Structures are given as structure tokens and as C-alpha cells.
Amino acid sequence: xxxxxxxxxxxxxxxxxxxVSSSAWSSALGSPTTFGPVFEDQPLSVLFxxxxxxxxxxxxxxxxxxxxxxxxWKMNGTEMKLEPGSRHQLVGGNLVIMNPTKAQDAGVYQxxxxxxxxxxxxxxxxxxxxxLQEFSKEERDPVKTHEGWGVMLPCNPPAHYPGLSxxxxxxxxxxxxxxxxxxxxxxxxxxxxxARTNASDLGNYSCLATSHMDFSTKSVFSKFAQxxxxxxxxxxxxxxxxxxxPAETYALVxxxxxxxxxxxxxxxxRIKWRKVDGSLSPQWTTAEPxxxxxxxxx
Numbered sequence: 001x002x003x004x005x006x007x008x009x010x011x012x013x014x015x016x017x018x019x020v021s022s023s024a025w026s027s028a029l030g031s032p033t034t035f036g037p038v039f040e041d042q043p044l045s046v047l048f049x050x051x052x053x054x055x056x057x058x059x060x061x062x063x064x065x066x067x068x069x070x071x072x073w074k075m076n077g078t079e080m081k082l083e084p085g086s087r088h089q090l091v092g093g094n095l096v097i098m099n100p101t102k103a104q105d106a107g108v109y110q111x112x113x114x115x116x117x118x119x120x121x122x123x124x125x126x127x128x129x130x131x132l133q134e135f136s137k138e139e140r141d142p143v144k145t146h147e148g149w150g151v152m153l154p155c156n157p158p159a160h161y162p163g164l165s166x167x168x169x170x171x172x173x174x175x176x177x178x179x180x181x182x183x184x185x186x187x188x189x190x191x192x193x194x195a196r197t198n199a200s201d202l203g204n205y206s207c208l209a210t211s212h213m214d215f216s217t218k219s220v221f222s223k224f225a226q227x228x229x230x231x232x233x234x235x236x237x238x239x240x241x242x243x244x245x246p247a248e249t250y251a252l253v254x255x256x257x258x259x260x261x262x263x264x265x266x267x268x269x270r271i272k273w274r275k276v277d278g279s280l281s282p283q284w285t286t287a288e289p290x291x292x293x294x295x296x297x298x
Contacts, residue, residue: 036117037063041093043111043125047162048100049213050131057100059125061093061111069093069113076107102129132211132218133158140225147197147232150264152242153225155190155207162211166190169206169221177205181270184262184289186243193243195268202229239269243289251295259291 043059063069071093073080082090087098093113097105106129111122135158145151157164166185168177177183177192184193190207204224211218243262251257263269271288273280285292 033066034117035066037065037069037113037115037120039063039113039120039122042122043095043109045126045128047128047130047214049211049216049218050102050129051218052215054215055099057097057105057127058091059095059097059109059111059127061095061113061122063093063113063120065113065115065117067115069115072112072114074110074112097127100127100129128161130161130211130213132160132164132209132220134220135207135209135222138223140223142226142228144228144230145197147199147229148234148266149197149237150240150242151194151197151201151227153192153194153205153207153227155192155209155222157190157207157209158220160209160211164190164209164211166210167208168192169208171203176208181288182268184243184260186260186262187258188260189243191243193262193264195262195264196266197227197229199229201227203227235266237264237266239263239265254295256295257293259293260289261291262289 039062041060041062043061046057046059048054048057059073061071061073063071071090073082073088073090073095080088080095082088082095087104089096089098093111095109095111106127109125109127113120113122136156143151143153153168155166157166166187168185169175170177177185179185182195184195185191186193190209192205192207194201204226206224207222209220209222241261241263243260245259245261249257249259261271261273263271273286273291280286280291281293283294285294
């Protein structure tokens, strides 16, 4: 009995120490369920077609936080007033723009997520508006050259944003001009080049311009232009470069660069590439008229 009486105070002391230690630990670290906002979804840049049937643009924003985050948005650095019934609505953390227009809504957007612990600001998202007008309705003048000579047919694309891709039709859809060593369609100007003409090139040509945007793809056709060939000239001609890249080419970080080069001649010239102050990287892609330099190599 004497031994048991001496052990009880010892056990009570241990329990008291454990209780004090647990309380101190919780006080030092704070509640493990409280933390500032951390983005799970941030807005992406959007290219919105001006003629789109879509009635809204959604810029996404979602953050994990405890207590839950509240959201605000900035446009061009100024905080937006997101009022009920306005064209700009806050849905969760997302910004929804109803009936967007270039004049009112084009710009740079950022999402701000806040709670009592702190605030985080998203990356910038740019809302742009793309368009592609129709080709001129005026008839195109015929083009005449001697069989065996080279020829260029201009595309003269209509006003557009952003850039376009180009193809050419011969006589009717879908008889597209092939991409081979004798024909070349510049993706910079849209012009069609034929290094050396022959009888099979006779006919009517139309330029097809295509715009690729986030919500849609739109294509427009030019009026047909007739290519006529006079008597064949069988003489040999040295290569003459007709499509060339500029002396200086600038690119944004992360952007692929494509250089173009094409020549007239008889026989049909072959295009080879070399780097003036070194050798071509094996990661660069050469396809005769074009040289593609990936963004990682800039």
C-alpha cells in the first residue's frame, strides 16, 4: 500500500506536463487549416473572333485557401467594378464578359484572390479580337508569261488579325496547288510562285486565306485570276531568287521562326540552307523553300 501511494503523484505530474506541451505546440504553430490563397487555375489569353456567335468570354480563376478566398479582377491595371446586372460578372472566381466587344473589352486582365492570410495575383491574360474581311470583289487581271519561265501570282489578302495561312486553287475546289519543288506558296505574303511553268499550269487561280482563332476557323477565297502561257522558251536560266526573308528577323521569346526562300530557273532550282557564321542545328527543320527554327533554339 505504501508503494502505491507514492506512485500516484508521479503519474499526475506526467499527465500535466503532456497537457501543457500540447497547448504550447498548438499556440506556436497556429491552426493547421488556415493558409493563404494558392492558385489552382489561372486565366489564359484569348483570341476572340469579332464575328463569333458566342455571347461571352470566360477568364478562369480558382484558388485553394482557408478561409476561402474572395476574388477581384483588374483590367489594364485598374480594379474592375463587378456589379450585378453589368456585362462583367463574377462567377465563383471566374470573370464572365457578356457580349464582348473590341472597343470595350480588349486588354490585359489579372485575377486577385484574397483571404485574411494574404493576397495572390494571377499571371496576365490578354483578350484580343481577331477578324478576317472578305477579298476585294474586283475582277483580277490575267497573268501572261512564256511557258518555261517562272511566274508569281499575288494573293493580296484582305485586312485581318492575326496572321493567316494560305493555299491556292486551280480551276475548282478542292483542286489545290501541290507543295513541291516547282510550286511554292508563301505563308508570309500568300503569293504563289511557280519556278518554271509548263502546259499543266494553264488555268484559273484563286487564293484561299484562312484565319485560325480560339473559337473558330474562317476561310475566304479571292476572285480567280487566269494564267496564260505564250510560246515555250526552252532556254536554260540561272536561278533567280524571288521570295526571300528579310535581312533582319525578330521573334518573341518562345516563338518559332520560319524563313522562306524560293527561286525561278530552268531547270527548276534546288534550295539549300547554310548558316553564315556556323553550322545548322540538327533540330532546325529544312524543307527546301523554308527553314524552321524552334523556339528552344532562339
